[in-house]
Amino acid sequence: MREWKLPDSILAAAPESPWGFPVQVFRSRMELAEPGSLTFSNERAYEALPTGGSVLDIGVGAGAASLPLQPRSGLIVGVDSSAGSLTEFRRQARRIGATVRTMRGEWPGIARRAPVTDVVVCNHVVYNVADLEPFALAMDAHARCRVVVEVTARHPTAWMADLWLRFHGLDRPTRPDADDAASLLRGLGLDVHTHSETSRRAHGGFPDRGDAVAWIRRRLCLDASRDAEVAAALGDRLREEDGFWSASGGDEPVVTLWWDTARTVRP
Numbered sequence: 001m002r003e004w005k006l007p008d009s010i011l012a013a014a015p016e017s018p019w020g021f022p023v024q025v026f027r028s029r030m031e032l033a034e035p036g037s038l039t040f041s042n043e044r045a046y047e048a049l050p051t052g053g054s055v056l057d058i059g060v061g062a063g064a065a066s067l068p069l070q071p072r073s074g075l076i077v078g079v080d081s082s083a084g085s086l087t088e089f090r091r092q093a094r095r096i097g098a099t100v101r102t103m104r105g106e107w108p109g110i111a112r113r114a115p116v117t118d119v120v121v122c123n124h125v126v127y128n129v130a131d132l133e134p135f136a137l138a139m140d141a142h143a144r145c146r147v148v149v150e151v152t153a154r155h156p157t158a159w160m161a162d163l164w165l166r167f168h169g170l171d172r173p174t175r176p177d178a179d180d181a182a183s184l185l186r187g188l189g190l191d192v193h194t195h196s197e198t199s200r201r202a203h204g205g206f207p208d209r210g211d212a213v214a215w216i217r218r219r220l221c222l223d224a225s226r227d228a229e230v231a232a233a234l235g236d237r238l239r240e241e242d243g244f245w246s247a248s249g250g251d252e253p254v255v256t257l258w259w260d261t262a263r264t265v266r267p
Contacts (some may be wrong), residue, residue, distance in 0.1 A: 002130075003173040004155070006221070010168060014221035022215060023084045026062035028204030028244050030092050033068075040195055041150040041256040042068045045119050048146035048260070049073060053118035056142055058107045059125035062088045063098075065150065066121050070098040077101045077115060108138035116142050123150040127176070132184055140190065140261055148258040153178050153196060159249025160219070163233055167220055178255035190259045198251050205246030212238060212245035 006018070038046060042065070049055065052074035057066035060078030062085065067076065076098055078089045086102040093100040103110055107125075120143040129135045139147050154177050164170045178194070185192045206212045210227065217223075217230045231238060238247045 010221050015223045016218050018219045018221050023088045024206060025204050027088055030062045030064060038068050040197060041148055044256060044258045045069055045121050045148045046072060049119050056114060056117040056120045058122040058139060060089050061085050063092050065123035067092055067096060067098055070096055075099050077103065077117065079103045079107055079110060079114060081106050108134050111138040114142055116144060118145045119143060120147045126151050126181055127155050133188060136185055136188060143261045146258060146260050148256065151178050151181060151255050153253040153255050163220055166233055167222060182257055185257065192257050192259045194255060194257050196253045196255045198253055205244035207244060209245045212247055216247050
């Protein structure tokens with residue numbers, strides 16, 4: 001992950017922070033999802049969850065990893081470093097009638113205050129983790145039954161490599177990927193299973209095309225005067241679906257990694 005660090009010169013010249021993730025993208029994905037529909041990752045968590053059981057969602061966002069488990073869960077605890085994400089998670093929980101708690105902080109630093117739950121879930125966070133070993137072992141220690149992790153097959157910004165080269169002359173790495181994550185987790189003694197498929201989750205995005213362009217421009221550490229250039233460079237990777245604009249490299253396979261813990265109690 002050290003290879004993904006941006007040069008200080010690029011960060012110093014950035015008019016805005018390139019980090020973080022817009023809450024409206026999380027919101028649109030949740031609200032576009034069909035009620036009752038479960039992804040493969042949701043299914044692996046659901047089947048391990050006792051009726052009335054508890055869930056700990058690490059990097060909760062708007063709750064895509066945990067709120068679909070509401071019909072069986074008694075309590076969902078969402079952990080996130082973003083106050084905006086936790087607000088949106090609580091809003092989505094009220095919308096579907098889920099019982100939730102929130103904890104603001106970075107995992108695993110916050111782990112000592114987090115409850116042990118039946119299932120721990122973590123969607124699309126692992127690639128932002130500098131040291132996966134303590135992160136994963138803390139998840140394992142907080143799950144009575146199962147841990148379910150979802151990631152894209154490649155790093156989620158790998159598709160932007162040509163943009164970094166075009167605007168900054170910067171070569172970007174291609175790893176780590178899902179295979180690296182699975183290998184490391186197995187090396188920790190965890191009995192990790194994997195499954196890869198094209199995501200069935202709604203993409204979501206921004207109602208306005210300009211906001212989608214601006215988001216990629218901020219990720220590239222450029223100022224607003226470059227929006228037109230960024231849009232041109234994106235080409236048909238900038239697209240509208242279900243009334244929302246987004247930019248990506250296409251439908252990246254989603255990989256589910258899951259393992260049962262030594263404390264597993266079957267529902």
